[in-house]
Amino acid sequence: MRRTVCAALAALLAIAATRPVAAAGTESEPAARPAANADYDIGKAAVEKGDFPRAIEALRRAVASDPRNANAFNLLGFATRKSGDPRGSLQYYQQALTIDPKHIGAHEYIGEAYLMLDDVAQARQHLARLDQLCIFGCKEHRMLKDAIAAHQKGIKPK
Template identity: 55%
Template sequence: MQLLTALFLALALNAAPAFADGDSWSSPPTAIESADYAAGKRAAEARDWKSAIDAFGRVVAKEPGNAGAYNYLAFAYRKSGNLDLAFKNYREALRLDPKHRGAHEYIGEAYLMAGNVAKAEEHLKILDGLCRFGCPEYDDLKKAIADHKAKPPR
């Protein structure tokens, strides 16, 4: 019985999603969040994409290994309509952290914006492997793909 309890506990702990900062951007947070990082998050929450780009640009200049900052930077570029720079920064986030669930979700959404459903589905498949017991990033990208496919062609 103790073995079953230990096994169940180990599985439950392994299945718990690792959210950074209480959101779905899943790179582990740095030990101390920089002022620029915090300013970038506030700007992104306020949908001030230029300020978010500026702040996260400063973060990645100082911390070139920060996958979470590259993901946020890419997100701000995507939301501002600059898909080229969004893709560049999502790719860097994924190069630094190939298991970054948020970057996989958001690059998939960027591919949908670019009309490339097949590439979005590739990232959904990767998320399916990363999220053994499900995760919000998988669910959100799956829904975005379904919604995209349901839209009538222009």
């Protein structure tokens, strides 16, 4: 057994020795990024700047190019909701949750969209799911819980 492990280790070291090593503190040339990732990055940056129309445009391209990107669908839902269309955002959050049922951001955001539509029961269902997913607590759970409490006081999320 020891001889087999030593032989495997020697083979791995031989392979590693043939590969170029970058100097400390430098990076190799990044590989070309797929258009879907570039569009996702553009959309994410636009969301961070509050430019929701630009975000929606870029994120629509991202999900068209990569229809399994739950994060892109989640951000598309966020940008749509923040543009004043909570009902339109639901389809994107639901798609994100179809791809990744444990996507905690999508659970929080869809709960907030339901609150904007005065559907507290649906928001509570997503809070319950976050309660299951966030065993030790998470900010998404706290934020949705706070949004539900605020809604009960007459304050709707934006």
